[in-house]
Amino acid sequence: MAELSFPLPDLGEGLEDAVILEWHVRVGDLVERNDVLVEVETTKSAVELPSPVSGVVARLGSQEGESVRVGDPLITFEVADETAGIVGTIPAADETPVRRVALRPPDDED
Amino acid sequence: MTATMRADSDGTSRTTQTLSVQQALNRALADELEADPRMLVFGEDVGVLGGVFRVTDGLQARFGAVRVFDTPLAESAILGTAVGLAIAGFRPVPEVQFDGFAYPAFDQIVSQVARYRYRSRGRLPMPITLRVPSYGGIRAPELHGESTEAFWAHVAGLKVVSPSNAHEAYHLLRASIQDPDPVIFLEPKSRYWQKSEVDLARSGGVRGARIVRPGTHLSILSWGAMVDRALRAADIAAEDGVETEVVDLRWLSPIDTATIAESVGRTRRAVVVHEAARTAGLGAEVSARITERLFDRLRAPVQRVTGYDVPTPSGALEDEQIPSVHRILLGMQRVLEYRRG
Numbered sequence: 001m002a003e004l005s006f007p008l009p010d011l012g013e014g015l016e017d018a019v020i021l022e023w024h025v026r027v028g029d030l031v032e033r034n035d036v037l038v039e040v041e042t043t044k045s046a047v048e049l050p051s052p053v054s055g056v057v058a059r060l061g062s063q064e065g066e067s068v069r070v071g072d073p074l075i076t077f078e079v080a081d082e083t084a085g086i087v088g089t090i091p092a093a094d095e096t097p098v099r100r101v102a103l104r105p106p107d108d109e110d
Numbered sequence: 111m112t113a114t115m116r117a118d119s120d121g122t123s124r125t126t127q128t129l130s131v132q133q134a135l136n137r138a139l140a141d142e143l144e145a146d147p148r149m150l151v152f153g154e155d156v157g158v159l160g161g162v163f164r165v166t167d168g169l170q171a172r173f174g175a176v177r178v179f180d181t182p183l184a185e186s187a188i189l190g191t192a193v194g195l196a197i198a199g200f201r202p203v204p205e206v207q208f209d210g211f212a213y214p215a216f217d218q219i220v221s222q223v224a225r226y227r228y229r230s231r232g233r234l235p236m237p238i239t240l241r242v243p244s245y246g247g248i249r250a251p252e253l254h255g256e257s258t259e260a261f262w263a264h265v266a267g268l269k270v271v272s273p274s275n276a277h278e279a280y281h282l283l284r285a286s287i288q289d290p291d292p293v294i295f296l297e298p299k300s301r302y303w304q305k306s307e308v309d310l311a312r313s314g315g316v317r318g319a320r321i322v323r324p325g326t327h328l329s330i331l332s333w334g335a336m337v338d339r340a341l342r343a344a345d346i347a348a349e350d351g352v353e354t355e356v357v358d359l360r361w362l363s364p365i366d367t368a369t370i371a372e373s374v375g376r377t378r379r380a381v382v383v384h385e386a387a388r389t390a391g392l393g394a395e396v397s398a399r400i401t402e403r404l405f406d407r408l409r410a411p412v413q414r415v416t417g418y419d420v421p422t423p424s425g426a427l428e429d430e431q432i433p434s435v436h437r438i439l440l441g442m443q444r445v446l447e448y449r450r451g
Contacts, residue, residue, distance in 0.1 A: 002164055087162055087208075088250030088299075101439040103350040106327055106379070106446050108409065 006052055008040075008061075008074045015042045017069045020062050024048075025075075029057045037075060040068070055079035125311035132302040134276040135165045135241075137310070138283040139203065143173045146201055149287065151178045153188055153205030153241075162207055163243060163302050185211050189218035189240070193226070196236045203287055205241040209296075210253025210422075212242055216261075223292045224267030236292040239283070244272070245335050245385050246428045247300025256422050257386030259333075262294040263363040263395070270362040272296040274322075274337035276306045281313035282360060296362075298335035318366035321373060325355035328379035328445055331370060331396055333359040336383045336433065343438040352446065362392060370396065371403045378409045379445040385432050388416040410448030415441035 011018060018040035025037055034050045041047075055077030062068050129137065142149050151169055157180040160167035170178040181188050185206050192202040206212045212219070219240070226234045246255030262270045269291055273279035279297070286293040314320075322337060323344055330340040337358045344354035357373050359365065374380045380400050382393035397412040415438050417431045 002167065005159065007158070087254055088248030098436075099346060099439075100436055101443055103347050103352045103439065103443055103446055105351045105353075106409070108378075 002079055003058055004053060004055060004077045004079045005073050006075050006077065007071050008068045009049070010070050011040075011042055011047065013044060015044060015070070017067050018042045018047075019067050020064050021046060022064060023060060025051075025057050027057050027060065031055060031057060031077070049074075051077075053077055053079055126307055126309045128305050129276045129280070129308045130303050130305045131273070131276045131279045131297070132163055132165050134280040134308050135283055135297065136167055136169070137308075138280045138287075139166065139169060140172065142203070142284055142287045143169065143177060146287075148199060149177070149201040149203060150195060151203050151205070152181050152191070154181060154183055154207045156180060156205050161205070163299065165241070165243075165297070165302075166205070185213075185215035186218050189215040189223060192238045192240070193218065193222045193236065196238050197226070197234055201237045201287065203239045203241065205243075207243065208250075208254045209242055209244045209256040209258050212240075212258060213253075219262075219268070219292075219294075220265050224265045227291065228267060235290040237287075237290050238292045239286045239289070239295050240292070241283075241295045241297060243299040243302075244296035245298050245300065246422060246432055247298075247335055247385075249425050249428055252422075252424045255424065255428060257384065257391075257417065259296055259362045259384075260386060260390060260392045260395075262296075263365075263392055267292070268363060269293045270296065271360060272298065272334040272362060273360070274298065274334055274358050275301070275304065277308045277314075278358070278360065280308050280310065281316045285313075285316040296334060300335050301338070304338075316360075318361060319357050319359045319369040321355060321369070322358050323354065323356040325353035325377065327353045327377060328381060328442060329355045329357055329370075329373045329377045330381045330383060330438070330442070331357045331359060331373075332383040333362060334385075336385060339433065339435050339438060340383055343435050343442065346435065346439060347442060352442070354442065359396075365396065365399065367399050367403065370400060374400050374404055375407055378404075378407050380408070380412045381415060381438070381441045381445055382412065383415045383433050383438055383441070385417050387419045388414060389419050391416055410445040413441045413444045 021039040021041050023038050031051045033054045036048045037051045039048050058078045059076040061073035156166040157170040188204050192204045195202045226236045273282045286295050332340045340356045347354050382396045393414040400412050415433045
C-alpha cells in the first residue's frame with residue numbers, strides 16, 4: 001500500500017484559503033472516486049470537494065472549523081501501490097499471446 | 111516501500127530484495143542522496159507528492175526541501191536551473207514529468223546541457239541526470255507516451271540510458287548519477303510496478319549492453335519495456351525449437367556496438383524491436399551498425415519491429431502502435447525464413 005496526499009486545490013477566483021465546514025468521511029472509510037469528501041467555505045461560497053481517487057482515508061489534515069490554505073494537506077489516502085498518483089492506466093499483466101505464427105529453426109548449411 | 115533488509119539465519123544480511131522498478135529507482139535516488147551531499151532532486155510534484163509515479167516518495171521528508179524540491183510547471187526552467195546548479199558544483203537530478211513534456215526543455219538540453227563540456231574545453235562537465243518517465247503502454251493522454259530516445263541519442267554530448275527491470279533500474283540510475291556527463295534516463299513507465307529481484311550490492315556490470323538470454327539462431331536487440339516482450343517472444347519461439355538470443359542495449363548512447371556485433375556475429379540474424387516510430391528511429395542506427403560490421407556474416411537483412419510513422423496514439427490505439435509479441439514473432443519469422451534470391 002502507498003499513501004497519497006491530496007492538498008486543498010485551488011478553488012478559483014484567487015481565493016487562498018477555505019474553512020472546513022463538514023467532513024463527509026472519517027479515518028478508515030473506504031472512499032470511491034468522486035464521492036464527496038468535505039464541504040468547505042471560502043469567502044465566496046460553500047463548496048463540496050469530490051475525492052480524486054478511490055482509497056481508504058488515512059488522515060484528515062484539519063478539523064471542522066479550521067482554516068486550510070490552498071496547497072496545504074487536506075486529506076491523505078491509503079491506496080494500492082499501482083493506483084498511487086498514476087496518470088493513465090497500469091496495464092494488467094500481459095495476457096498470454098495467442099500464437100498465430102509457427103517458426104522453424106534455420107537450416108544453415110554453408 | 112514494503113521491502114526490508116532481511117537477515118539470514120547465520121546473521122549475515124542479504125542484499126537481495128524483491129522490488130518494483132519504481133521502488134528500485136526510489137532506492138537508488140535515496141542511496142545517492144545519502145552518498146553525495148551535492149546531489150539534488152527536483153521537478154514537478156517530486157517533493158510533497160512524492161512523484162506522479164511515487165518514484166520520489168518520501169525523499170523530501172528524509173532529505174529536506176532544500177535537496178528535494180518542487181518546481182513550477184516549466185520544463186525549460188527546470189533544465190536551465192540544472193545547468194546553473196551543475197556549473198556551481200552541484201549534481202542535479204531533475205525530472206521532467208513525462209516524455210512528451212521534455213519537448214519544451216529541448217532547447218536547454220541540446221543547446222546548454224549537451225554542450226557545456228565541449229564549450230568550456232572540458233572545464234565544465236554537466237553531471238546532470240534527467241529522469242524522464244518514458245514510452246507508452248499505460249493508455250495515458252496525448253504527450254504522455256512518447257518514445258524520445260532517438261532525439262537524445264542523436265545529440266552529441268548526451269548519454270542515454272534506459273533500464274528494463276528493477277535490478278537494472280537501481281544500478282543504471284546510480285551509475286548515471288555518478289557519471290560526470292549528462293545522462294538522459296528514460297524510465298519505462300509501463301514497467302514501474304513490475305517486481306523482480308534486485309541485488310543492491312552487486313550490479314553485474316552497468317556499462318554497455320547485456321545479453322539477457324543466450325541463443326543461437328537469431329538475436330533480438332531491444333531496450334526498455336520492449337525487452338520483456340522480446341523475452342516472451344523468445345519463450346514462444348523456443349517451443350518451435352528456435353533458440354533466440356535477447357540483447358538489452360541499456361545504453362542507447364553510446365551504443366555498445368561490440369556486444370551487438372558479438373551476438374549477431376554468432377547468430378547471424380537480427381531483429382531490432384522498439385516502440386518509437388520506424389523512420390529515423392534508433393532501430394535504423396542499430397541496423398546500420400550491424401550491416402557495417404557484419405555484412406558478409408548476415409544470413410538475412412536486419413529486420414525492424416517498431417511503432418508506425420504516426421503521432422503516438424493515446425488510449426487503446428496504443429496497442430496497435432507498440433510492437434506486440436505477435437509482431438515480434440513475425441519479424442523473427444522474416445529473418446528465419448529469408449532465402450537469398
